[in-house]
Amino acid sequence: RGAARAERPGMQSALLLAARHGTARHGGRMERGGRRRSEPEDTDKGRMKRTIIKDWKTRLSYFLQNSSNFNKRKSKKAGKHRNYFRPSPEEAQLWSEAFDELLANKYGLAAFRAFLKSEFCEENIEFWLACEDFKKTKSPQKLTSKAKKIYNDFIEKEAPKEINIDFQTKNIIAQNIQEATHTCFSVAQKRVYSLMENNSYPRFLESEFYQELCKKTPISRAAQGT
Numbered sequence: 001r002g003a004a005r006a007e008r009p010g011m012q013s014a015l016l017l018a019a020r021h022g023t024a025r026h027g028g029r030m031e032r033g034g035r036r037r038s039e040p041e042d043t044d045k046g047r048m049k050r051t052i053i054k055d056w057k058t059r060l061s062y063f064l065q066n067s068s069n070f071n072k073r074k075s076k077k078a079g080k081h082r083n084y085f086r087p088s089p090e091e092a093q094l095w096s097e098a099f100d101e102l103l104a105n106k107y108g109l110a111a112f113r114a115f116l117k118s119e120f121c122e123e124n125i126e127f128w129l130a131c132e133d134f135k136k137t138k139s140p141q142k143l144t145s146k147a148k149k150i151y152n153d154f155i156e157k158e159a160p161k162e163i164n165i166d167f168q169t170k171n172i173i174a175q176n177i178q179e180a181t182h183t184c185f186s187v188a189q190k191r192v193y194s195l196m197e198n199n200s201y202p203r204f205l206e207s208e209f210y211q212e213l214c215k216k217t218p219i220s221r222a223a224q225g226t
Contacts, residue, residue, distance in 0.1 A: 092213040096205050099197045111213070115204045116196075123161035124192050124200070127154045131189040135182050147180035155188070165191055 087107050095102040102108040109125075116122040130150050137143045154163050155173050165188050176184045204210055 089214050089216045099201050112204055123163055124196050127163050128192055131185045144180045147177040147184050151177050
């Protein structure tokens with residue numbers, strides 16, 4: 001009997017450890033025989049969703065602020081000032097119709113940049129935007145300097161924001177920027193655009209943040225009574 005009693009605490013400890021291990025593997029829930037359960041998975045998902053949306057809003061605020069400051073400096077002489085407001089659900093839903101619809105909207109563009117940053121591939125949209133600015137450059141001197149900067153930032157090997165394009169295209173660009181023209185980066189820009197449209201854009205449309213923008217806010221009873 002004494003030997004049996006001595007074994008019981010050890011067996012109990014082993015069972016307790018096994019139960020804890022099983023609980024950890026099943027998201028904090030006890031096995032069938034257990035009585036206690038942690039918070040439901042829906043609650044955990046809700047918390048995660050709120051955290052993701054909060055992080056998105058922080059990133060988006062950063063991009064909108066930077067974009068607003070840039071436009072302030074650019075349009076200071078003309079005395080223009082633009083604020084970017086949250087789009088209506090109807091306006092946000094238009095972004096799903098075409099990738100160009102998203103890029104043409106300042107708020108949508110900033111939201112997409114924030115999304116790409118969260119996926120660690122924001123260099124794609126930054127390169128595309130740099131190319132758009134480059135094509136609008138009129139001065140030959142500025143065209144050459146901008147071409148070299150874009151090459152140094154995005155094209156050359158181990159560039160700080162190196163984009164994913166083939167070696168042959170990189171070599172062609174390196175030759176073309178010696179006598180820069182507005183078409184220096186056309187091939188690379190088209191490939192990056194296609195990459196974003198076919199990969200990042202669909203994932204953006206499925207993101208929690210975009211789905212939140214498309215939701216229509218229910219009208220409260222107090223508002224209906226006024």
